[in-house]
Amino acid sequence: MQKVKRIFWLIHVIVWVLFTFLVSLQLYTDDHNYWVPFTIGFILTALLVFYTHFFLLTKYLGKNQKRAYFLRLAAIASIGPLPFLILHPKRPDSWNLILGYYPMVLLTLVPIFLFLSWLARVTENLVLNTIKKEQLEKQAVETELHYLKSQINPHFLFNTLNNIHTLVYKQAPAAPQAVMQLASLMRYMIYESNAPTVPLAREMDYLQDYMSLQQLRYKKSPVVDLTVEGETESCHIAPLLFIHLLENAYKHGPARLEPGDLKVQIEISEDILTFRVQNPVRQNPVSALEEPGGIGLPNVRKRLALLYPGQHSLEIHHAGDTFAVVLKIHGLHTQVHERKAQLLHH
Template identity: 70%
Template sequence: MERVKKVFVLVHIVLWTLWTLLVTLQLSDDGTHWQILTAGFILTCLYIFYSHFYLLTSYSGKKKKRAYFLRLAAIMLTGPLPFVFLHPKGLETWENSYDYYMMTLVTIVPIFTFLGWLARVTENLVFNTIKKEQLEKQAVEAELHYLKSQINPHFLFNTLNNIHTLVYKQAATAPEAVLRLSSLMRYMIYESNSHTVPLSREMNYLQDYVSLQQLRYKKSPVVDLQIEGDTASCHIAPLLFIHLMENAYKHSPARVEPGAIKVSVEIKENTLTFRIQNPIGNKAGTALEEPGGIGLPNVRKRLALLYPDQHNLKIDNSGEMFIVTLKIHGLHSQVHERETQLLYN
């Protein structure tokens, strides 16, 4: 906002400088008193313009129309006085004073009264537009922060219980489980505060999550995770896939066969395709049907805020298999746009 105000100040200075030069060129041929004549004319223009300009600033948003019009009338009636007083012939006779006064009142005063109003309205329009955009951005950031904070806390409690069991049994996998939980919590609390993160880091987070969930199962890994493409050069909004992973575990049967939950991530031509499928248990339902469910609605809201017109979310429910396919286009350009916005702000 301060930068925009400085731009408007610079515009005022440049325009008034050009106007002064133009008036000087026009009046420089009018004898030896052209300097004082120019000064009187410019002072009249400045007085009318900025008096109305700041009058509108004082009464912006107020309903005191009577006070405004009384002060405006005073400005318009006193506007010609600098030109009359500084004109070489302005005070020689009453007739001269009256003629110069009326000439200025009819010509210069209405023009610069209108220009003062136009400048004030233009600046207000620009400032209000910027404020509206800033408020919208703040609302979006607040909504995104709220959505990211809705990670299912039951996962943390279950994981701690599982680690407690491992420690109690003095299992060799207990230290690794603690390290993975530490990495996962560090990512959720600190690293996910950025607008975007490398996709490789998001995938590491998902792998830590899968490893900790695997503590619940005695069989081989129940998740088959396949990644294709350069994940290091691709950036994505953090914590975007975690709810889909939670849903896959939540709505799968109690006994899941090894590799039954299939997850694939493919990066091709600036397009990310994330696909996850899981078998549906007897008591399973979709997150949309679950009271208080935050899975798919959360993902939909975040995608709408982060990638409007850049994503496609497809959900297939055959009754036996639940499949979610998410495509996000133009990821690299999206990163550049966000960097530009951060520089602008």
Template identity: 65%
Template sequence: MERIKNIFRLIHLVVWILFGLLVALQLSSEGDIHWLSTGAGFIATGLYVFYCHFYLLTHTAGPGKRRRYLLGLLAIVLTGPGPFLLLYHKPLDTFGQWRSYYCMHLISTAIFLGLSWLARVTENLVLNTLRKEQLEKQAAEAELTYLKAQINPHFLFNTLNNIHTLVYKQAPAAPAAVLQLASLMRYMIYESNAATVPLTRELDYLQDYVNLQQLRYKSSPVVDLRITGDPAAGYIAPLLFVHLLENAYKHSPARLAAGDLKVRVDLQGNVLTFSVQNPIGNKPATPLDEPGGIGLPNVRKRLALLYPGQHTLTIHPTAATFTATLTVHGVQPPPHATTPHLRHH
């Protein structure tokens, strides 16, 4: 905001310099030997009226200050021609001369008052628009942070219980599970604060999530994850896929066979398609809408904030399966985006 104010100050300075040069050029071209004092008086009147009124508009805005503004305006109008009269080279000996020059410069006073009002209104409009945009951006960021944080807490509790069981049984998988949980939490707490992350890192996080969920099942991996395209070429908003996968687990039958959850990631150019399909079994087909998950409305809301006009989320339920497909456009980084991102260890 301060940068915008400095730009306005620079504009004021440039405009007054140009105005002074034009006045000097005009008066000198007319052959007035006293053009310097005449021009200085005229410019001094303009500066005095313009900035006194500008200051008055700035500090009397709002309810209950109208009387103060009107009194200040009256004082500016009455004293506006004063700088010119003080600097004018000819002595004004009679009251008629004073009145004549005074009335003549009341017109220029009115012009500078109007220009001052226009400048103040323009600056207020620009600054208020920027403040509104900043507030909307802050609100959107706060909402995104809230939505992003809504990972089902039951997953964390269940994972800790599963790791406790592995440690109790001294299972060889226990150390790896602890590292995967640490990696998952590190990503959620620290790395996901970035606006976008490498698609490879998001997929690493998703794989950690899948591996920890697998602790609940005795069969071979229940998730069939297939990736096509080059993930290293894509960047995506963090924690975008996990809610769809979380609900696929939640709304699947308690017992899953190997490969029952089908996850597909396809990157073609700057278009990313993510789909997850889960069996429904005897459960009603109401995924993403029950308590405990983020909910389909919130998923759509976060996508609308992150990728307005650049995404589609389609739901395709059948008697046996439920498929959610998300397509996101513009997942390649801009040419200037060369800042390295945190990597997974």
């Protein structure tokens, strides 16, 4: 905001310098004998009228104090011609000067710069209010995104700690690796996910840490069949975008998952990223609040609407005992630069 105000004042300085140059050049070209005092008097009158009214509007514009405003406006109009009269080559006490030039300046020069100062004040207020509104909207969006990112099921953390405690108690060889994976997962959630975008490869590392910690609940081979197609290093996405989809697959699958029951596929083709997750649905009935999809899908929908408006599709398929979600994000290779520019603009 302060930067914008400095830009406005720089524009003021440049405009007044150019205006002074043009007025003096015109008087000098007309071979006016007193072009210097006339120029100084003209510019000082313009500056006096313009800025006294400009700052008067700063105080009263938009407020219900019309009487105070118009009284001060009349005073500005009355004293506005004085610099021009004082610097006039004729004696300031000359009646011809007072009766001739004073009404002329009062009726021509003063109204023009009163209007210009009003136009400048209104324009500046409009720009500043627009920027302020955009900043507030951006802040609201960032607050909502922060809240949505923080909604990862806390039970996962507690269950993981209990599993690690059991491994440590039994002195299992997998305990140190599990601690490192949990530390990596928490580090990513707390620190790295604050960036607007992250490399897709780093997001995948996070998902794999999550899957490895979930695997502690199972004694069998990996329950997740993960496949990746395409170049992940050159692709950037918003962080923590897939975790709710993967979490739902664990949450709403059978209590005892078999190897390969959860199928996760990530595909990058040209500028389209496709994320698919499929899981078997538990056989016992669940309540409406815990039906496949849960709170994770609404969370993902809100984040996608905020982060990728008009550049994504989210399809949900529930057929028989299988539940699948397909997320597609378009224009990712250009999206990185566009989103950075948009954030800088706001």
